Every structure is written in structure tokens, then in C-alpha cells.
Amino acid sequence: MRILLLSRATLGVCLGGLVLAGCKRESRLQATTFETHDAWVRSAPDTGSTTAAYIRFVNGSPDTVVVSHFESDAARIVELHRSSTDGSGESHMTMQNALVVAPNHSLAMKPGGYHLMLIGTTESLPAGKLVRIVMHLSNGSIIATSARVRL
Numbered sequence: 001m002r003i004l005l006l007s008r009a010t011l012g013v014c015l016g017g018l019v020l021a022g023c024k025r026e027s028r029l030q031a032t033t034f035e036t037h038d039a040w041v042r043s044a045p046d047t048g049s050t051t052a053a054y055i056r057f058v059n060g061s062p063d064t065v066v067v068s069h070f071e072s073d074a075a076r077i078v079e080l081h082r083s084s085t086d087g088s089g090e091s092h093m094t095m096q097n098a099l100v101v102a103p104n105h106s107l108a109m110k111p112g113g114y115h116l117m118l119i120g121t122t123e124s125l126p127a128g129k130l131v132r133i134v135m136h137l138s139n140g141s142i143i144a145t146s147a148r149v150r151l
């Protein structure tokens with residue numbers, strides 16, 4: 001999954017000069033990408049289950065990208081969590097308001113770190129199935145990815 005993010009400055013230039021031939025070329029030069037890779041969901045046998053999903057994000061843009069909301073038809077509720085281990089070796093997870101991906105950085109959700117909790121699955125999720133996950137960015141963009149169900 002790859003989307004184009006255009007900087008505000010570029011958009012301003014283009015809106016002001018849509019008919020100028022130079023606009024297109026300039027947009028392409030300044031276009032940058034925010035990508036999702038390797039999305040997967042842990043299998044869940046029954047409806048009403050809770051399971052986890054993981055996505056790797058690559059922010060190739062010069063701007064911080066904030067993913068402020070996640071949703072999926074496969075679950076009633078999708079929450080962003082982060083697992084951490086305290087001094088005594090006990091693992092905790094806390095709900096996060098948003099996922100922040102720094103400019104020109106990647107961030108991989110993984111067991112023991114950032115993950116999505118799919119709470120109240122609306123269908124059984126056997127291995128091999130594809131689950132669509134929709135993400136709302138703080139800049140107003142909405143992107144989606146297909147996550148493969150795995151055991």
C-alpha cells in the first residue's frame with residue numbers, strides 16, 4: 001500500500017497555477033510516500049473474540065505522519081496498544097491515542113510493542129483470510145491496508 005503525500009506548499013502552488021504545465025512536474029518532484037507493509041492478524045476462531053494485528057509503516061516523507069484512528073469491519077472496536085515490560089519483568093499494555101511516525105523513519109508494530117487490538121471480532125478469522133484495516137491520518141487522509149490472517 002502506497003499513498004502520496006503532497007506538502008502543503010506544493011498544493012498551494014498547484015492550486016494557484018493548475019493550468020501551468022510546470023505545476024505537474026513540480027508536484028511529482030516534491031511528492032513523497034507513506035507506506036504500509038507486512039500487515040497481519042493473529043487468527044481468531046470465533047466471532048466475539050479479541051485478537052491482535054500488526055502493521056509496518058514506512059514514512060518516506062519530510063513530515064511527521066500521525067495515525068489517529070484505526071478501524072476494521074472485522075471487529076467492533078480497534079484499539080492501538082503498546083506493550084512494555086516493567087522493572088520486575090511484568091508485561092503491561094496501555095492504550096495509545098495515536099501512532100506517530102517520524103519523517104524518513106519506519107515503525108514496525110510487533111508482539112511486545114505497538115499492536116492493534118481487534119475487540120469483538122465480527123466473523124471467524126482463519127489463517128489465509130484477508131482483513132481490511134482502515135487508518136485515519138491527522139492530516140485528514142484515509143488509507144487502508146489488507147492484513148493476512150496467520151496462526
Ligand SMILES: [Cu+2]
Pocket residue numbers: 081082093115116117
Ligand atoms: Cu493490546
